Structures are given as C-alpha cells and as structure tokens.
Amino acid sequence: MGRWEPNAQSRLRQAAMDLYAERGFDQTTVAEIAERAGLTERTFFRHFADKREVLFAGSERLQALLLKSVAESPLLSEAAAGPAALAAVAAAFEVAAADYFPPVEYSRQRQRVIDANPPLQEREVAKMDRISAALAGILRERGVGDLAAALAAEAGTGAFKVAFTRWVADPADGSLLGHVREAIAELRTLLPATA
Template identity: 50%
Template sequence: MGRWQPGAQQRLQQAALELFAERGFDATTVADIAARAGVTERTFFRYYADKREVLFDGEDGLQRAFVDAVAAAPAGASTTAVIDAALAAGGGFLEQRRSADRHFPRIRAEILAANDALQERELLKMAKLAGALAGALRTRGLDELSARMTAELIVAVFVTAFTRWIGPDEDRGLVDLQLDGLTALRAVLTD
C-alpha cells in the first residue's frame, strides 16, 4: 500500500460519520473507522490526530474565509459592507464544501447534539472565530468595542443561519439565510 491513497481522507470522514451515527461517538474507535474506510490505523493518524478531529476538519479554512474577506474589503468600506463581505465569504465557503455531500453537516450536527464535549468543542471553535474576526476588524481601524461587537454579530448571524440551513426542509442557501438574520437583527434593534 503506497503512502498516498486517493480518496483516503474522504473515505475516513465518511466512515467516521457513519459509525458515529450508528454506534454513537464514544463507542466508536479509530480502529473501527480505519477498518470501515479500508485503510490502516496508521493512515488514519496521517490525516487526523484523533477521532474527534474528523468532525472539525475544515475549521481553519472556514476561519480563513471569514478573516481574509474582512482584510480584503476596500479601505473605505463601511462596517456594514465589511460584515456583508465576511458573511458572503464564510457562508460561501460552506456552501461549496456541502456541494460534495449535502447530508454531511446535518448528520454532523446530530452527532454533536448528542455529546456535550463535542458541543463545547464547537462553541470554542466559534469563540475563536469571533476572536480572529475582532482582530481583523481592529486591524482595519475599528475601535476595540466596535470590533468585538461586530465580530460577535457576524458569528451570531452565521451560527443562526447555519442551524436553519441544515434543517431537513430548508432549500435556501446559507448566504441568503444569513442576510435574513441580519435583516431580523436590524429590525429588532430599531424596533
């Protein structure tokens, strides 16, 4: 078996998701995942540090999409325009990823919902995203408070739209649902 196995990572992810859904996260081992994916445990560890990380693959990419969009917005852009650009980039990143497997994010969310430790890991990921966004906004010249509130707003809009997006009967896009949330937030704050 060569070092490079075409599709091994995708097969590992698919196998992990199936097993977590069938047996529960705690009852699934790395050996189980590797066996179902048809690779060795050693191959598993070439891609992931542990079984939990299979569920948090792509985290860096998502954060980069959000943060790069904030940094790339034109110098004179309004904060509203920067928010829109960040949400379009972050939401767009996940829309593209999902096109490979429509059910992945919903099944993943169900696995997370059944396990407090995984939920906490997800919350920490969102807190880190907010921290990174606040940093990028300060770099643009926003004061500390506005940067922090704007970052929290972006993450709140993203998370709320994401939860709707993966619902079984939702056919709208994530970016579209984010705009919906932003509109609702504006209405609430001016009510």
C-alpha cells in the same frame, strides 16, 4: 501519498462519518475507524488531532475565506468604523454561505451526529469562537477600535450561527444565503428602538 492506497485522510474522514452516523460517536472507537479505512489507530492520530477533529477539518478553510473577505473589504475605508465593521463581517459570511458550504443533506447528517453528542457541540462552538476572534483581529488591523471590532465579530458570527442552525433545520430547503441575509436583517431590527 500513503504506503498503500492514496487519500488516507479522506478515507479516514469518510469512515469516521459513517460510523458516527451508524452507531454514534461514543460507540465508535478510533481503532474501528482506522480499520475501516484500512489503516492503524496511530495513523488516524497523525491526520487528526483527536477523535472529534475529524468532523471539523474544513474549518480552517472557512476561516481563511472569511478573513480574506474582510481583509479585502472595501467597506472599511470609512470613518464610521463600527457599522462598517459589522457590514464587512456580514458580507464575508454571505460570500461564504454562497460559495463554501456542502449540500444541505450532508450538512444535515453531520449536524445530527453533532447534536447527539455534547463534546462535539463543544468543539463546534469552539471553532466558531476562534473564527470570531480571528475576525476581530483582522478588523483591528484594518483600523477598527478594539471594542467595536470584537463586538462586530461576535454579532456577525452569532447571526451566522443562528442562520446555519435554521438552515439545516429548515423543512422548506431554503438556501443558506437566504437564511444568512434574513438573520442579518433581523439583527438590525433589534437595536434602534431601544437606544
């Protein structure tokens, strides 16, 4: 694959994670990352669009998994499109929570790096926003109205964000799936009494 050793991309990712964790994102230059990976700065930018993106490479796979779940969801055949839409999004995130995410320890270290740096937080919420937009698009394709689709996607994504945050902060080491289910359940309690 590479001119020398293989796996250039994952070597770059590993080097970046290590350096970001050791000395912080700002105090790490792309040249240093490349050097540790045995490559050049120019090659780094051939594998990652920018210095932040190296931490968010898995995002497309997560998005694809969520879209597939919703695209194939049996919940969306009904007339009650709105509630079914949210249920389908919630189910998709439950699948992802069970299958997709790395061990909590890795996620914790990654999150420490992100939490210490505003530009990285910006990228993270941007990724979630794109996921939300993509989910809304799929819901529309499956016949959900524009407004309901956008809201179901936003609410589901928001619940997942909350669940993920609580998971990495959880000292009791609960499962991500547990946190997601808890957040979805709590979300449902937010509505009825105020209608």
